[in-house]
Amino acid sequence: MGIKHVATMTFLVGGVSLLAPHAASACSSRTVCVTWKSQIQDDDVGESVVLGEAIPARGAKVTLIPPTPEHPVNTFLDQDGCVTFETQYAYGHKLIVHNEAWVGTLDPLDLTRVRVIREPERFEYQEDFIWVVDLHGLAPDDTVNVSIEPEEGDPIGPLMAVSTAVMHQFYELDIMPSAPYFWGTKPTLEIIYTDYKANANGACRTVSLGPDSRREKFVMAHEMGHWLKCEWGGDFGSYDDYVTYDYPSDDPDCQFDVVMGEIPSGAGSHGIRSAEWSLPAMNEGFAHLVASITFNDFADPSNLESEDGIFQYYKDINLESVPAYADFVNVGKSRVSLLGTGSLGGQNRWVDQKCNADWTEEHVSSELDWMRFFWYLLTHEGDAPTLREVLAWMDFARDDPITYVFDLVNVYSALLLAAEDSDMEPFVERIEDANCEHGVYNGTSCQ
Numbered sequence: 001m002g003i004k005h006v007a008t009m010t011f012l013v014g015g016v017s018l019l020a021p022h023a024a025s026a027c028s029s030r031t032v033c034v035t036w037k038s039q040i041q042d043d044d045v046g047e048s049v050v051l052g053e054a055i056p057a058r059g060a061k062v063t064l065i066p067p068t069p070e071h072p073v074n075t076f077l078d079q080d081g082c083v084t085f086e087t088q089y090a091y092g093h094k095l096i097v098h099n100e101a102w103v104g105t106l107d108p109l110d111l112t113r114v115r116v117i118r119e120p121e122r123f124e125y126q127e128d129f130i131w132v133v134d135l136h137g138l139a140p141d142d143t144v145n146v147s148i149e150p151e152e153g154d155p156i157g158p159l160m161a162v163s164t165a166v167m168h169q170f171y172e173l174d175i176m177p178s179a180p181y182f183w184g185t186k187p188t189l190e191i192i193y194t195d196y197k198a199n200a201n202g203a204c205r206t207v208s209l210g211p212d213s214r215r216e217k218f219v220m221a222h223e224m225g226h227w228l229k230c231e232w233g234g235d236f237g238s239y240d241d242y243v244t245y246d247y248p249s250d251d252p253d254c255q256f257d258v259v260m261g262e263i264p265s266g267a268g269s270h271g272i273r274s275a276e277w278s279l280p281a282m283n284e285g286f287a288h289l290v291a292s293i294t295f296n297d298f299a300d301p302s303n304l305e306s307e308d309g310i311f312q313y314y315k316d317i318n319l320e321s322v323p324a325y326a327d328f329v330n331v332g333k334s335r336v337s338l339l340g341t342g343s344l345g346g347q348n349r350w351v352d353q354k355c356n357a358d359w360t361e362e363h364v365s366s367e368l369d370w371m372r373f374f375w376y377l378l379t380h381e382g383d384a385p386t387l388r389e390v391l392a393w394m395d396f397a398r399d400d401p402i403t404y405v406f407d408l409v410n411v412y413s414a415l416l417l418a419a420e421d422s423d424m425e426p427f428v429e430r431i432e433d434a435n436c437e438h439g440v441y442n443g444t445s446c447q
């Protein structure tokens with residue numbers, strides 16, 4: 001099946017004929033299914049989606065090398081991580097798996113390319129990685145399962161595992177970007193593992209992450225959340241001061257800092273509960289939301305014991321400089337309730353309740369409040385928009401910066417206006433309710 005669907009792709013390097021001409025009558029089909037090892041440490045968080053240690057190598061680029069006289073074939077695993085091929089031999093095949101995969105949909109013309117590369121030093125890239133799997137005992141019409149074992153310290157295979165698993169979840173959630181941000185290209189995601197730089201970043205086309213982040217699925221999904229919104233066209237870009245981090249908070253509960261390791265990191269500029277300009281706070285809160293719905297049952301919260309979900313925060317918070325996070329880290333293990341009804345992660349309307357000096361400024365909000373704002377919008381009882389509709393709403397607002405001005409007032413006001421003018425119009429009241437519940441903007445009165 002794998003062979004059949006990739007036959008329509010133009011980037012096949014080798015031939016697609018799998019039959020050795022003089023041995024065709026003795027051939028029979030065999031199936032090989034491949035898994036990656038994930039090596040993640042936060043897989044126990046999230047109420048419904050656990051990735052597991054072995055993750056199907058969905059859509060991975062492979063080279064099958066059969067014994068001679070059969071010919072090598074370049075192809076791709078299918079969306080279950082399997083490939084079926086014809087051969088006359090049960091032994092002696094090698095499968096070379098590459099650091100590239102095409103994942104997301106069942107339509108081969110609509111797949112998204114994911115590749116993990118390495119940047120040991122700044123601007124010094126290693127782009128090609130392979131894993132060689134020896135195949136033995138391929139009985140006719142049989143399926144053989146093999147696992148790619150990364151060598152000690154190999155971050156590339158495990159990152160292929162988690163990034164393609166998250167992308168597959170995006171497909172399951174029906175939020176794959178079909179219209180790429182850059183005209184004339186297809187959506188593509190390049191993950192860059194930076195040996196020399198800690199922390200992580202996400203944007204159109206690229207996610208980068210360092211040694212401190214590679215074992216955390218919530219970081220990967222968060223950065224891929226930035227990628228997702230950007231590829232949908234909803235990235236609000238740079239508006240000078242309004243999108244910079246490092247808002248100078250006067251309230252201890254809304255400040256932030258991280259423990260610095262040996263590798264340089266920019267992680268300290270903003271955090272889950274820090275007061276921020278509303279534009280970066282919304283961008284970060286939305287990326288947290290994407291990570292949350294990737295690993296929690298968002299489509300049907302009634303499956304949960306409560307409608308709550310859990311977000312695992314991932315930065316190494318410095319309790320000496322920001323002691324207000326002691327409970328967050330020591331008791332809550334940096335986990336956050338998405339409804340905010342209990343104490344896990346901090347109470348609702350965080351900036352309003354805890355940071356009076358910051359809350360007097362209309363342009364200030366927090367990642368925590370925005371994450372819960374979006375979760376409420378998507379999961380609270382009653383008619384809810386889909387995440388797909390929310391992504392389209394961001395794109396709609398971004399397309400007309402004259403009408404929807406993202407300035408010092410608050411990104412909320414512009415988004416609300418864009419909702420009134422777009423397909424989100426039926427949800428305007430719900431958006432206002434979500435703001436009253438979670439306090440992303442202080443300029444409206446709530447009962």
Ligand SMILES: [Zn+2]
Pocket residue numbers: 202222223226284287
């Ligand atoms: Zn982010």
